[in-house]
């Protein structure tokens with residue numbers, strides 16, 4: 001970590017869940033499947049490569065969220081998500097590692113009811129990690145049920161800590177402030193400058209953390225190009241700008257972040273959150289068959305498809321240095337076998 005980021009993040013309680021920097025690698029074989037991908041210099045940051053719980057972007061947020069929870073004397077972490085939530089699975093794994101109890105309230109957000117979606121992938125892994133899993137009754141928002149559950153736990157003498165959707169609070173976003181500083185160091189080591197950093201945006205904590213990191217390093221937030229997967233582009237832009245501002249505020253920077261400085265493209269969401277698109281499938285297959293790397297169907301597959309479109313249309317200029325953040329999510333692929341049949 002650079003001295004700057006050490007100083008910046010030093011005041012915040014943190015537990016270590018990730019061993020060192022995740023690799024940045026050049027994609028060398030993708031042009032066999034997608035020839036025009038060679039128009040830019042394409043790199044991937046492998047935030048899917050982490051030893052704990054299958055890895056993924058949520059571990060970076062959980063370093064700070066569980067750090068705060070433990071500092072408060074918590075014994076039970078409660079969180080929420082969709083049925084195939086990667087965030088829920090990684091919260092369960094991280095809680096197991098640090099000896100906290102974990103309770104997960106899942107909601108049926110995606111119109112999929114096949115057996116693999118209901119019981120396989122992340123749902124299965126939550127059980128293996130020892131979390132107590134509850135599926136919210138139809139018509140009841142998981143957050144509402146989670147708040148109720150927190151009250152029940154308090155009443156029985158436990159000390160619960162509630163982590164909202166995707167861990168996307170200003171505390172969670174600090175994980176991606178840290179990641180941005182890691183990227184700045186890595187681009188220095190590679191003697192290049194990334195013109196674009198591409199990422200999926202769901203609950204916005206990852207994008208907001210990167211944007212806050214850029215801002216605190218005196219760089220433009222417009223380096224990050226995100227693709228929204230949960231909300232429409234306008235909602236996502238507003239939420240991300242607000243969270244970026246809040247994250248900068250906890251870092252001691254009182255600056256306004258206009259929504260126009262947050263680049264969110266809504267063209268890849270398709271019919272809705274968690275619903276497969278043809279472009280996502282093309283991207284997943286192309287990367288699997290050329291590089292042997294797995295994207296996920298809900299987030300990184302859609303973002304990768306969006307990045308390919310930016311290269312094809314020239315939105316990303318020929319010769320640009322482009323860094324794609326692989327945010328993880330491989331276990332959810334198992335719940336989407338039907339989408340690839």
Ligand SMILES: *Cc1c(COP(=O)(O)O)cnc(C)c1O
Pocket residue numbers: 056057058086087166168200201202203204205206207296299300327328329330
């Ligand atoms: C949660 C998630 C994202 C989106 O991150 P947010 O911080 O919620 O925007 C992207 N990719 C994967 C695999 C995820 O699980």
